Amino acid sequence: DSSQWQPLIQDRCFLSWLVKIPSEQEQLRARQITAQQINKLEELWKENPSATLEDLEKPGVDEEPQHVLLRYEDAYQYQNIFGPLVKLEADYDKKLKESQTQDNITVRWDLGLNKKRIAYFTLPKTDSDMRLMQGDEICLRYKGDLAPLWKGIGHVIKVPDNYGDEIAIELRSSVGAPVEVIHNFQVDFVWKSTSFDRMQSALKTFAVDETSVSGYIYHKLLGHEVEDVIIKCQLPKRFTAQGLPDLNHSQVYAVKTVLQRPLSLIQGPPGTGKTVTSATIVYHLARQGNG
Numbered sequence: 018d019s020s021q022w023q024p025l026i027q028d029r030c031f032l033s034w035l036v037k038i039p040s041e042q043e044q045l046r047a048r049q050i051t052a053q054q055i056n057k058l059e060e061l062w063k064e065n066p067s068a069t070l071e072d073l074e075k076p077g078v079d080e081e082p083q084h085v086l087l088r089y090e091d092a093y094q095y096q097n098i099f100g101p102l103v104k105l106e107a108d109y110d111k112k113l114k115e116s117q118t119q120d121n122i123t124v125r126w127d128l129g130l131n132k133k134r135i136a137y138f139t140l141p142k143t144d145s146d147m148r149l150m151q152g153d154e155i156c157l158r159y160k161g162d163l164a165p166l167w168k169g170i171g172h173v174i175k176v177p178d179n180y181g182d183e184i185a186i187e188l189r190s191s192v193g194a195p196v197e198v199i200h201n202f203q204v205d206f207v208w209k210s211t212s213f214d215r216m217q218s219a220l221k222t223f224a225v226d227e228t229s230v231s232g233y234i235y236h237k238l239l240g241h242e243v244e245d246v247i248i249k250c251q252l253p254k255r256f257t258a259q260g261l262p263d264l265n266h267s268q269v270y271a272v273k274t275v276l277q278r279p280l281s282l283i284q285g286p287p288g289t290g291k292t293v294t295s296a297t298i299v300y301h302l303a304r305q306g307n308g
Contacts, residue, residue: 088240095239096224100217107213114208122202124157125183126194134191136171137183140204149176154207155186161201167193170207233279248277250305258300261293268294276301 025035039047054073061068082101089095125137136157151173159167171186188194222229223238236243256269264272268290275281275298285291 086240090239092224092235092239096220100220103213103216103220107210110213111208111210114206117206119204120160121200122204124199124202126196126199129187134188134194134196135174135185136188137175137185138202138204139182140184149173149184151176154209155184156205156207157186157188158203158205159195159198159201160203161198163198163201164195165193167195169194231279237280246279248279250276252276253301253304256297256301258297261297261300262290264294264297265290268297272297272301276305 023032025032048070050070054070057073058068058070061072065072082105083098085098085102086094089098119140122138122140127135127137129135153173155171155173157169157171169188169190171188173184174187175183175185177184227235230238233243233246252273256272257263271283271294275283283291283295
């Protein structure tokens with residue numbers, strides 16, 4: 018009966034019938050803890066649920082990464098700041114992906130035109146930040162009693178869209194796949210470090226190889242003041258690339274501008290045509306044949 022429900026918290030405090038209010042003497046004897054320590058302890062609980070305040074004293078636990086700067090002295094300083102940040106993001110991404118294991122999944126089996134086995138399934142809705150993309154690897158396991166234990170790796174060929182919530186993976190090998198059963202499967206997400214490895218490799222190359230980028234890009238990335246550079250090039254008469262959708266006026270202007278600049282940043286809300294615009298730019302750069 019919801020009419021009998023009572024609040025547990027009022028004025029940012031637990032109600033006295035739930036948690037006894039400590040006396041002044043008890044408060045004086047209590048350990049003083051700051052809001053910052055509380056936040057750090059809560060972060061530590063994500064990895065170690067039994068962690069205590071004493072664990073915050075351990076070396077490395079309280080280390081904060083260096084803050085990013087508006088300007089950097091050289092590429093070494095740039096790498097020393099961004100390298101650890103990329104590592105932290107990689108660790109978080111790995112932990113997030115590997116924690117998304119889903120049990121009791123129902124699978125629908127099919128056979129692709131290339132004769133490879135395809136598994137279709139739907140995942141429960143979660144509040145996770147993780148996004149599934151085509152090409153991601155997934156490990157599918159059978160843990161039931163109707164067939165021998167089985168594990169197969171596949172890559173995503175379909176993600177949820179406007180036409181349905183199903184995910185489809187194409188198995189590398191269908192040997193032993195229990196295609197006669199559909200229940201009691203487990204889905205594990207396989208984390209791949211490729212994108213983060215490339216970031217670290219690029220940071221290292223940027224730091225040790227002065228010829229890895231042009232002088233303009235080098236100083237621009239470090240936040241130094243540099244004069245704008247306009248590249249003299251033969252602009253195409255028609256900007257829409259063959260096989261790609263027609264561009265609107267804003268997209269044409271973006272392509273025209275990028276082709277005349279040594280460095281550009283393309284950003285915008287979803288659905289504004291960033292991918293088509295970027296593909297068109299690559300198309301025209303390739304046709305120019307300047308490397």
